[in-house]
Amino acid sequence: MSGTARHDADASPRTDAGGCPLPHHDREVVTLAHGGGGALTRDLIETVFLPALGNPVLLRREDAGIVEIASEVARGGRLAVSTDCHVVQPLVFPGGSIGELAVHGTVNDLVMVGAAPRFLTAGFVIEEGLPITMLSGLVARMGAAARAAGVAVVAGDTKVVERGRGDGLAIVTTGIGIVPGGIALGAAGVRAGDAVIVSGTLGDHGMAVMSVRESLGFEADLVSDSAPLHELVAALLAACPATRMLRDPTRGGLAAALNEIATAARVGIEIDEAALPVRPVVAAACEMLGLDPLTVANEGKVVAVVPAESAADALATLRAHPLGRAAVRIGRVVPDHPGVVSLATRVGGGRIVPLPIGADLPRIC
Amino acid sequence: MCLAMPGRVESVRDEAGVRMGRIDFGGVVRDVCLACVPDITVGEWALVHVGFALGRIDETAARETLRALAAIGGLAEPTHDDPDRGPADGVEP
Amino acid sequence: MSLVAPFRDEGTARRLLAEIARTVTRPWRIMEVCGGQTHALVRSGIDRLLPPGIEMLHGPGCPVCVTPVETIDRALAIARRREVTFCSFGDMLRVPGTDGDLLGVKARGGDVRMVASPLDALDLAARLPDREVVFFAIGFETTAPATAIAARLTRSRGVRNLSFLVAHVLVPPALQAIVRSAGTRVDAFLAAGHVCSVTGWHRYRDLATRFGVPIVIAGFEPVDLLEAIRRAVVQLEAGRHEAENAYPRAVSETGNALAQEAIAEVFEPCDREWRGIGTIPASGWRFTAAYRDIDAVTRFPAPALPSARLTVCRSGEVLVGALRPDACPAFGRECTPRTPLGATMVSGEGACAAYWHAGRARP
Numbered sequence: 001m002s003g004t005a006r007h008d009a010d011a012s013p014r015t016d017a018g019g020c021p022l023p024h025h026d027r028e029v030v031t032l033a034h035g036g037g038g039a040l041t042r043d044l045i046e047t048v049f050l051p052a053l054g055n056p057v058l059l060r061r062e063d064a065g066i067v068e069i070a071s072e073v074a075r076g077g078r079l080a081v082s083t084d085c086h087v088v089q090p091l092v093f094p095g096g097s098i099g100e101l102a103v104h105g106t107v108n109d110l111v112m113v114g115a116a117p118r119f120l121t122a123g124f125v126i127e128e129g130l131p132i133t134m135l136s137g138l139v140a141r142m143g144a145a146a147r148a149a150g151v152a153v154v155a156g157d158t159k160v161v162e163r164g165r166g167d168g169l170a171i172v173t174t175g176i177g178i179v180p181g182g183i184a185l186g187a188a189g190v191r192a193g194d195a196v197i198v199s200g201t202l203g204d205h206g207m208a209v210m211s212v213r214e215s216l217g218f219e220a221d222l223v224s225d226s227a228p229l230h231e232l233v234a235a236l237l238a239a240c241p242a243t244r245m246l247r248d249p250t251r252g253g254l255a256a257a258l259n260e261i262a263t264a265a266r267v268g269i270e271i272d273e274a275a276l277p278v279r280p281v282v283a284a285a286c287e288m289l290g291l292d293p294l295t296v297a298n299e300g301k302v303v304a305v306v307p308a309e310s311a312a313d314a315l316a317t318l319r320a321h322p323l324g325r326a327a328v329r330i331g332r333v334v335p336d337h338p339g340v341v342s343l344a345t346r347v348g349g350g351r352i353v354p355l356p357i358g359a360d361l362p363r364i365c
Numbered sequence: 366m367c368l369a370m371p372g373r374v375e376s377v378r379d380e381a382g383v384r385m386g387r388i389d390f391g392g393v394v395r396d397v398c399l400a401c402v403p404d405i406t407v408g409e410w411a412l413v414h415v416g417f418a419l420g421r422i423d424e425t426a427a428r429e430t431l432r433a434l435a436a437i438g439g440l441a442e443p444t445h446d447d448p449d450r451g452p453a454d455g456v457e458p
Numbered sequence: 459m460s461l462v463a464p465f466r467d468e469g470t471a472r473r474l475l476a477e478i479a480r481t482v483t484r485p486w487r488i489m490e491v492c493g494g495q496t497h498a499l500v501r502s503g504i505d506r507l508l509p510p511g512i513e514m515l516h517g518p519g520c521p522v523c524v525t526p527v528e529t530i531d532r533a534l535a536i537a538r539r540r541e542v543t544f545c546s547f548g549d550m551l552r553v554p555g556t557d558g559d560l561l562g563v564k565a566r567g568g569d570v571r572m573v574a575s576p577l578d579a580l581d582l583a584a585r586l587p588d589r590e591v592v593f594f595a596i597g598f599e600t601t602a603p604a605t606a607i608a609a610r611l612t613r614s615r616g617v618r619n620l621s622f623l624v625a626h627v628l629v630p631p632a633l634q635a636i637v638r639s640a641g642t643r644v645d646a647f648l649a650a651g652h653v654c655s656v657t658g659w660h661r662y663r664d665l666a667t668r669f670g671v672p673i674v675i676a677g678f679e680p681v682d683l684l685e686a687i688r689r690a691v692v693q694l695e696a697g698r699h700e701a702e703n704a705y706p707r708a709v710s711e712t713g714n715a716l717a718q719e720a721i722a723e724v725f726e727p728c729d730r731e732w733r734g735i736g737t738i739p740a741s742g743w744r745f746t747a748a749y750r751d752i753d754a755v756t757r758f759p760a761p762a763l764p765s766a767r768l769t770v771c772r773s774g775e776v777l778v779g780a781l782r783p784d785a786c787p788a789f790g791r792e793c794t795p796r797t798p799l800g801a802t803m804v805s806g807e808g809a810c811a812a813y814w815h816a817g818r819a820r821p
Contacts, residue, residue: 050504058397087619218394218395219393219394219395220393220394221392266771280391280392281391282392283391283392284391284392284393285393287368287370287390287391288368288370288390288393288395289548289574290368290548297395344503345501345502345503346466346468346502346680347466347467347471347472347502347503347504347507348468348471348472348475348503348507349502349503349504349505349506349507350503350506351500351501351502351503352815353508353816354795354815357795357796358552360550361548361551361552361572362547362548362572362574363368363549364368364406364414364547364548364549364574364597364601365367365416365493365494365520365521365522365546365547365549365597365805368494369600369652369655370463371461371708376535381615382614383611387588391462391627393491398577398604398796399559399608400606400656400688400720401603401607401716401717401720402715403715405668407685408605409690411460412652412655412708413548414600414604414652415574415575415576415597415601415604416574416575416576416578416604417575417577417578417603417607418605419603419652419655419714419717420601420655420710420713422461422463422708422712423707423708423710424707426707429706430685430706430707431464432735434470434473434681434685435470435473435684437473437474437688438473438474438476438477440653444752
């Protein structure tokens with residue numbers, strides 16, 4: 001998008017009566033001076049970031065956060081590290097904001113490899129002109145999401161870029177977690193005959209964001225599913241230790257996640273269209289824009305590959321949790337067509353589900 | 366070509382001389398230009414393409430089509446294809 | 459009463475397939491013209507469920523596929539201008555011109571916006587008075603009324619900063635070109651249902667007689683398509699060639715008079731080049747003289763740009779059913795969805811893309 005920042009709420013004059021530029025102590029919006037590393041930067045950190053994200057490590061205000069993991073490692077735990085860049089327009093959407101996404105996205109990446117998430121770092125690239133109240137609100141949401149997910153933000157950084165050079169706000173998070181001894185999820189464990197399960201309805205996040213984008217605007221009860229999955233997955237792994245692998249169907253949706261599994265494990269996957277859980281309103285919104293719900297992003301769902309005999313237990317466990325109520329078995333791993341995902345259509349036909357090539361664009365044809 | 370969807374007319378209005386309506390597509394509501402079907406009324410179904418209603422969906426014709434289809438393949442009476450007892454639009458989990 | 463679900467019913471679909479299988483005694487080639495129908499056939503897997511004697515040919519009913527390179531190049535040139543806000547449907551953003559596509563222009567700083575309706579462009583023009591807003595008007599007769607009404611509103615509201623790059627095309631001349639094309643044998647056509655919602659279907663009677671082929675007006679749901687195919691097969695087996703309407707809930711004999719009126723006021727027929735096929739006489743619409751001043755070609759005159767002739771790409775032959783995608787030498791080699799040579803591989807419902815995705819599961 002060209003630099004028509006919607007947060008352009010700068011009402012104060014930039015020059016004094018004589019035409020001389022006023023000094024940058026504008027308290028209402030983020031300015032380049034806030035990124036300078038001096039008093040204004042410290043101001044921002046103290047008034048916006050620390051109150052929202054503060055924890056004993058961060059509050060030491062040192063250049064790096066020191067954390068204790070020795071005891072978990074001694075018990076056989078391994079360190080898991082993930083990173084995620086978050087850029088979303090608009091910054092706030094039904095069901096969440098970039099603040100929650102920044103936490104959930106990285107937490108879930110850790111969760112997918114079986115790790116218990118522990119710490120996050122967060123880098124903020126702020127576009128000049130973002131109102132400080134908006135920034136505070138988003139960081140506060142991020143802090144709340146972090147606490148709910150049981151993670152502490154132990155290091156952070158902020159930079160400010162010129163107007164037109166940023167999408168309001170970008171957040172980059174790195175996550176650190178511990179994979180308990182005995183857990184080894186991954187493609188190598190996948191076998192023909194395994195069941196493929198998804199934890200809930202598809203396409204909620206992507207369509208929620210699209211519904212509030214300008215010029216595609218329509219009204220609908222579309223809500224992002226952004227959520228941390230650590231508890232859901234912990235319950236699943238406790239009930240089904242034989243779980244093969246997990247994947248979160250974020251960008252590229254379920255289609256991308258299944259293709260990645262099929263390629264990594266060198267197996268085929270077959271899914272049943274009739275089994276795919278999609279809210280009717282999401283299906284309608286997708287139809288309207290010519291999009292396939294399979295390719296639309298999710299931010300609070302997990303795809304699990306489990307041995308066929310564990311499928312019933314896995315489903316029961318997921319459904320017992322608020323984030324997994326709509327969990328359903330959608331298909332199976334097959335030895336045929338390795339690397340390819342096929343779908344049995346509702347009218348009894350078949351088609352391939354390819355890896356989406358870049359962003360799926362709405363169409364009229 | 367021609368992704369057009371049927372939707373139910375929720376309300377109609379005139380806006381700067383143009384007939385407009387709010388149309389419900391299975392839970393998604395959009396503003397649609399009704400310049401081509403200015404006499405369409407609330408509760409009727411419109412066929413909508415790129416934000417314009419191209420015509421009405423004729424419910425009687427739909428019923429007729431389904432009745433004729435039910436007779437194909439030697440079925441004596443319609444079963445779950447009964448047009449008056451159809452399942453809800455959209456996909457259910 | 460549900461207007462959608464019964465037309466997706468699996469039981470009905472299976473019975474229709476069985477009925478088609480019972481009726482067929484000889485091989486038949488049936489072409490669906492509309493890209494949306496191609497998409498629906500592939501999406502529901504029907505194309506692979508039909509009895510072996512029925513071959514579905516995917517016709518040139520995809521405005522994405524048939525928009526000539528020159529038009530794309532002109533769109534790119536206009537979109538690159540600093541004062542222009544270029545509005546396009548999502549479909550066109552990745553179609554390659556001689557040198558890049560609209561998404562590439564956007565990536566390099568062009569103001570390219572994706573819109574869902576020409577009314578969005580009208581709205582943008584009002585909200586951005588300092589920008590020159592241009593709307594890329596592609597599509598068949600289904601989409602032309604929307605452009606026409608938007609053009610009328612542009613005129614009546616005195617909007618000065620909006621213009622239209624018109625590339626609308628017509629179906630009947632395309633059918634004629636296909637029938638007359640050497641190397642094509644199409645036994646029957648499925649006509650585009652939503653095009654006919656606008657134009658009506660009476661003119662197809664004459665076409666069916668003249669070309670000697672059955673023409674069945676078809677909808678877009680799996681049951682609609684199967685029923686249309688069934689009717690086409692019944693006619694073919696009986697040696698008949700008539701037009702019939704298998705989509706009566708959305709298509710009437712005469713179509714929508716107000717939509718036709720808007721088109722007649724704003725547009726006049728013109729020759730159009732179809733990418734890969736060549737020029738088909740009177741197969742497109744351009745603005746009448748009264749609307750020339752909101753024609754983007756008038757507003758942004760550009761010298762005729764030399765456009766590359768992609769000689770390796772044979773999408774033209776594919777589009778008229780003369781070449782099967784997987785018989786093209788470039789298919790799967792230089793030409794894949796990730797590195798498309800022509801629009802039939804770029805477009806989600808292009809015949810080549812459809813073949814590519816369907817073929818990957820076969821050993």
